[in-house]
């Protein structure tokens with residue numbers, strides 16, 4: 001996807017977030033030059049920041065997600081059994097914009113509708129080999145209340161509602177009726193290794209540089225901050 005489009009999506013996304021009275025942390029406003037100069041390991045190594053993805057397919061309006069990782073813990077703390085075990089993202093699913101079917105190996109996540117349209121989440125259980133079980137129903141916690149969902153069932157989350165997805169639960173989601181501001185509260189997260197997609201797609205965008213980036217994406221850090 002073109003860098004000019006990424007820049008535009010960042011501008012639109014930030015305005016959408018602000019329209020709900022939410023403000024991103026200070027480093028959200030750092031230029032690429034400022035991030036390269038200051039380079040805090042707590043941001044760069046934790047891979048905090050902007051993450052605009054079309055899953056490598058070049059059709060952002062139909063298949064894509066806006067993410068901003070606001071905090072991310074330490075993977076080593078997981079093994080140690082205590083410490084900074086959590087992460088938080090701000091996301092936007094546009095109306096009818098699919099985040100494709102996937103599951104996680106390590107990460108449990110609460111997906112929260114923070115405002116806007118209805119957030120639709122399609123769910124499947126995992127078969128013993130980890131693939132999608134197209135027959136078995138499943139139970140998921142929604143704001144402390146267990147809900148039964150049939151295979152491929154679609155939860156409709158209104159603003160304020162959330163679902164807890166444990167590792168292994170297959171999920172895809174999109175906005176219905178309007179764009180949706182989403183919160184994600186999760187286990188410490190490694191997006192390089194912990195996303196298993198049903199279809200052979202990527203997790204990040206490949207960028208065609210047609211103008212200067214206004215902000216670096218997390219997926220730019222290895223190359224731009226080397």
Ligand SMILES: [Fe+2]
Pocket residue numbers: 102103104109171
């Ligand atoms: Fe997920």
